[in-house]
Amino acid sequence: MRKITDASIHRREIDDSSFDGGFARRVRRLGVPNLSRCYQCLRCAAGCPLASAMDYTPSQIMRMATLGMKEEILDSSTIWLCASCMTCTTRCPMEIDVAGVMDALKELALEEGRGAAQKNVRDFHRIFMNIVRARGRMLEPLLLGHYKLRTRTFAQDARLGGKMVAKRKLRFYSPKIAGAKKVRAMMDAAKKKGTT
Amino acid sequence: MNATAATEKPARKYAYYPGCSLGSSASEYDHSTRAVFAALGVELEEIADWNCCGASSAHALNHTLATALPLRNLALAEAMELDIAVPCAACFSRLKTAEHRFREEPDLKNALREIVGEPYEGKVTARHSLDILFNDVGLDAVREKVTRPLTGLRTVCYYGCLLVRPPKVTGATDPDNPVSMDLLMKALGAESLDWHMKTDCCGAGLSLTRADIVSELVAKIAAAARLVQAQAIVTACPMCHANLDMRQPGALTSPSDALPVYFYTELMAAAMGIEGTAAWLAKHIVPAAAPLEEIGALPRRPRARRAGGAA
Numbered sequence: 041m042r043k044i045t046d047a048s049i050h051r052r053e054i055d056d057s058s059f060d061g062g063f064a065r066r067v068r069r070l071g072v073p074n075l076s077r078c079y080q081c082l083r084c085a086a087g088c089p090l091a092s093a094m095d096y097t098p099s100q101i102m103r104m105a106t107l108g109m110k111e112e113i114l115d116s117s118t119i120w121l122c123a124s125c126m127t128c129t130t131r132c133p134m135e136i137d138v139a140g141v142m143d144a145l146k147e148l149a150l151e152e153g154r155g156a157a158q159k160n161v162r163d164f165h166r167i168f169m170n171i172v173r174a175r176g177r178m179l180e181p182l183l184l185g186h187y188k189l190r191t192r193t194f195a196q197d198a199r200l201g202g203k204m205v206a207k208r209k210l211r212f213y214s215p216k217i218a219g220a221k222k223v224r225a226m227m228d229a230a231k232k233k234g235t236t
Numbered sequence: 237m238n239a240t241a242a243t244e245k246p247a248r249k250y251a252y253y254p255g256c257s258l259g260s261s262a263s264e265y266d267h268s269t270r271a272v273f274a275a276l277g278v279e280l281e282e283i284a285d286w287n288c289c290g291a292s293s294a295h296a297l298n299h300t301l302a303t304a305l306p307l308r309n310l311a312l313a314e315a316m317e318l319d320i321a322v323p324c325a326a327c328f329s330r331l332k333t334a335e336h337r338f339r340e341e342p343d344l345k346n347a348l349r350e351i352v353g354e355p356y357e358g359k360v361t362a363r364h365s366l367d368i369l370f371n372d373v374g375l376d377a378v379r380e381k382v383t384r385p386l387t388g389l390r391t392v393c394y395y396g397c398l399l400v401r402p403p404k405v406t407g408a409t410d411p412d413n414p415v416s417m418d419l420l421m422k423a424l425g426a427e428s429l430d431w432h433m434k435t436d437c438c439g440a441g442l443s444l445t446r447a448d449i450v451s452e453l454v455a456k457i458a459a460a461a462r463l464v465q466a467q468a469i470v471t472a473c474p475m476c477h478a479n480l481d482m483r484q485p486g487a488l489t490s491p492s493d494a495l496p497v498y499f500y501t502e503l504m505a506a507a508m509g510i511e512g513t514a515a516w517l518a519k520h521i522v523p524a525a526a527p528l529e530e531i532g533a534l535p536r537r538p539r540a541r542r543a544g545g546a547a
Contacts, residue, residue, distance in 0.1 A: 071299045071337070089437040093449050121446065124292060125437035126329075126401035130411060137402075146296040161445045168293035172305075176287045178256035187444060197447065200482055200521075204261070207519050211260040219285045219308070222353070226308065229351040230301035 063108035070144035077134040078102045084128035084138045094118040095157070098128050098138055105141060119145040120158035160191045173227055176220035181210050250321035250368065251313040251360070252280035253331070255474075256288050257324055262474035264516035268501035269323045269365055271510050275381060276373050280321055283312050291326035292441035292475075303344065304351045306334035310362065311354035320362040323501075325473035326440070329398035329406070331362035336405045364399060364406075366472045366500065370416040375423040383509040384533045385425025391503075392431045392466040393417035394457065396476040400435055411435065417470060417500055424507040433460040438479040450479055451487035458484050461495055467527050469497045481521050496524035506533045 068075045078099075085097035096104065096118045104113050113119065119142050128138035146165070149155045155162035167186045171178055184201070188194055204210055217223075258266035273280050286309050295302035310331060313320045322328040338345055338358060349355075369378065395417060400408040408414060412435065418428040438457060439450035457480065461469050471477045477497055485491035497520065505513045506528050514534055517524040528534040 071341075089453060090439075090449065093446070121442070121449070123397075123437055123440045123442055124295070125397040125440065127397070127437070130402045140299075143295045143299065143302075147299060150297060158445070161442070164441075164445045165293040165296045169290075169297055172288045172290065172294070177259075178288050180256070180260045184444070197444075200486070203521060204482070207521065209261050209519055211263065214259060217285050217287060219287050222308070223287050223305070225353075226304050226351050227298075227301055230298050230304055233300050233347060233351070 058111075059108040060110040061108055063110045063113075064106050066148060067105050067141060067144045070140075070147055072137050072140045072144055074134065074136050075102075075141060076106050078106060078132075078136055079134065081133060083131045083133065087127040087131050089125060089127065090121045090123055094121050098122070098142070101145070102136070102138065102141065105145065113145055114149045114152060114154040115157055117157040118142070119149060120155060120161040160187075160193070163187070163190050169227075173224055174216075174220070175214075176217035176223045177214065179211075179214055181212050184210075248277060249279040249281065249318060250363070251316050251318040252282045253286055253289075253309055253313070253320050253322050253327060253362070254282065255291075255322070255324040255327040257326075257474035257478075261478055262324075262499075264519050265323055265474055265477070265499045265501060267512065268499060268505045268510075268516055271512065272369075272501045272504045272508065273321075273365070275508055275510060276369075276377055278368070278373060281316065281318065283309060283316070283320070286312065289327045289330040291324075291330045295330075300344070300347060300351065302330070303334045303337045304348055306331045307338060307348055307352050307356055308354060310334065310360065311352060311356035314356055314360045315354075317360070319360050321365045321368055322362050323365045323472075324475075325364065325396060325398040326475055328362060328364045332405045332407075335361060364472070366399070366416055366420070370420065375419060378420065378504065379423050381508045382424055384507055386421075386503060386507050386528070386531060386533050387425045388531050389426040389503075389527060389533075390429060390465060390467045391421050391426050391470050391498075392429050392461045392464060392468075393421060393434065393470045393500075394461075394476060394480070395435050396471065396473050397435065397437050397440070399472055417472060420500060421470060421503070424503055426503065426507075429464045429466055431460055431464045431466070433457050438476050440475050440479070443475070443479050443483065447483065451483050454479055454483045455487040458488060458493075458495060462493065466495060468524075469495050470500050470503060471497060472500055484522060494522045496520065496522050496527060498524060 082099045085099040088098050091097050095116050101118050122142035124139050126139050132138055171182050254266050290302050290305040294305055395414050400411040400414050403411045421428040439453045443450050481497040484494040502516055529536045
């Protein structure tokens with residue numbers, strides 16, 4: 041992936057074809073109508089506890105979203121590493137829901153089958169919602185099991201997992217709720233409503 | 237924290253939304269919350285057939301669904317004509333966000349009515365159980381029930397993110413320096429120390445997927461707690477608890493430095509002499525009984541039993 045820096049923007053290394061004119065509008069429709077009010081004060085980047093692990097800071101993503109730099113955004117790790125701690129949303133002087141922007145971008149990335157930058161995080165969210173879809177509630181051992189199978193990360197946390205079982209931290213069975221059908225119908229209706 | 241109609245009259249019954257974690261990895265939080273509320277004469281009626289609020293994945297997948305899932309629970313509580321008591325900070329955040337969106341986004345409101353299918357008019361609201369204890373029950377009522385004060389226990393209160401942020405949604409009056417849990421600890425006789433990571437992030441839902449990042453954040457929080465010579469960290473969120481309790485030993489250069497991490501309700505139960513406290517603490521990864529035994533808040537276990545004593 042081409043890394044776009046402030047310097048490369050000033051050197052005009054990128055041309056108009058790098059931008060998707062309708063992208064910002066799609067983001068705005070997903071619950072952040074005031075996306076374009078960002079004036080790059082950088083408070084979101086300064087306060088973000090995950091910024092050091094991200095490829096772009098939240099403030100860079102904000103600018104890129106406004107400009108319509110769809111490709112770079114949908115391939116970035118930033119949108120998946122946002123932990124929704126809401127520090128940025130709380131501090132934004134323009135009252136933009138910055139964490140909500142990250143959510144909207146995840147949604148768009150999933151819609152377009154992207155998210156390879158943090159495949160495990162992306163798959164975690166999918167598995168999570170599949171279980172909620174099937175049962176109406178989360179059942180943690182199912183989530184752990186499916187996640188481990190999908191990502192093949194069996195070695196990671198094996199000892200901790202053993203301890204959790206020994207301490208009876210996990211409940212292995214709970215009945216499906218009566219409203220599971222209703223939850224499924226809600227998921228279908230929300231999906232049909234679509235994102236764009 | 238919240239100024240709602242319920243705070244004006246001494247409401248003593250709430251719809252209870254435990255959420256998924258409290259049925260499994262944080263069952264000690266569920267049990268201690270129910271026990272403490274019962275001891276204080278507050279009735280919690282579990283919402284029949286509640287569904288997952290979607291935290292922390294639905295909002296990554298579909299913004300409409302992320303609002304619809306919690307809204308069904310609000311609708312079920314409205315049928316009970318009760319405000320909701322929510323012990324989980326993540327569930328609390330999703331329920332409050334749904335309320336907020338329902339209020340603020342008229343387009344979404346109509347779509348949601350259709351999708352959820354159950355009527356919700358915004359007559360009931362979600363309250364965090366800590367907020368209910370602090371504002372409705374009151375610390376005087378808590379103080380009256382304390383039989384084994386936690387004198388000498390040096391705690392730091394860790395509120396984390398979602399209990400307070402964003403204040404527009406949660407109604408928190410001081411999101412940078414919340415004090416309700418600190419004052420609660422003092423009411424129990426414990427010390428509550430001033431520290432600088434009260435509302436910092438533990439990495440939340442990245443625990444499984446990016447354990448490296450979570451460990452780094454947890455190590456910072458633990459170091460800040462040790463800096464003020466705390467003996468224990470107190471939380472009000474099952475995700476914060478899971479991360480701090482399970483990731484702390486692995487995140488520290490010396491695992492034996494790990495501080496025990498309590499739910500505030502567990503410490504209330506200990507101070508109120510509620511039975512079952514020791515069994516809840518036995519579920520923790522970082523041994524949590526010893527500091528309470530030392531100050532006489534928990535009866536000492538017979539030496540012969542295995543440390544942790546889960547069996």
